[in-house]
Amino acid sequence: MLRDMGCRYVLIGHSERRQIFAESDAQIVQKIKAALLSGLIPVVCVGETEAERAQGLTDAVLRRQLEAVLPLLNLEASQPNLIIAYEPVWAIGTGLSASPEQAQAVHVFIRELAAAYSAQLARRLLLLYGGSVKGNNAAALFDQADIDGALVGGASLQAGEFIQICHAAESAGRGG
Numbered sequence: 001m002l003r004d005m006g007c008r009y010v011l012i013g014h015s016e017r018r019q020i021f022a023e024s025d026a027q028i029v030q031k032i033k034a035a036l037l038s039g040l041i042p043v044v045c046v047g048e049t050e051a052e053r054a055q056g057l058t059d060a061v062l063r064r065q066l067e068a069v070l071p072l073l074n075l076e077a078s079q080p081n082l083i084i085a086y087e088p089v090w091a092i093g094t095g096l097s098a099s100p101e102q103a104q105a106v107h108v109f110i111r112e113l114a115a116a117y118s119a120q121l122a123r124r125l126l127l128l129y130g131g132s133v134k135g136n137n138a139a140a141l142f143d144q145a146d147i148d149g150a151l152v153g154g155a156s157l158q159a160g161e162f163i164q165i166c167h168a169a170e171s172a173g174r175g176g
């Protein structure tokens, strides 16, 4: 259905689905497989809650979420067949973005996890940051070497904000 409507990408594993609908890693894997079979590019969302970060569990949570997903990388292909979006749950819709350094540190961790499957795919894997990205913080986020783009929620509904984010992405040579 999504393909028929002209969609190319599909969000899978958004924290709202994981939390409100209790979607498990196993269900997320099934959805990713279905999307890939339909020719859609999955944008797989991962991220820790505020409590998990406070308990020092960020890496463990991300490792669990990603170890379910990364085996689905197509190791035969030269380009990754999926995109990962790091969305710390505490930053989504709160106005409190992760700092560029916090986000960069997690993105490096994600890339390292992916490198265990394929160094080449890990280098080419698009890693988006999501969580209160705005016109005034996008440029600093895109300055980080491993932040390849943004998953924008609320700010995408405000034309001026969204244009600023697009300009920041363009200046940083990111796809957006």
Ligand SMILES: O=C(CO)COP(=O)(O)O
Pocket: 014, 087, 091, 092, 093, 094, 095, 130, 131, 132, 133, 151, 152, 153, 154, 155
């Ligand atoms: O969850 C998000 C996008 O899926 C992020 O939303 P906000 O940019 O409003 O924090």
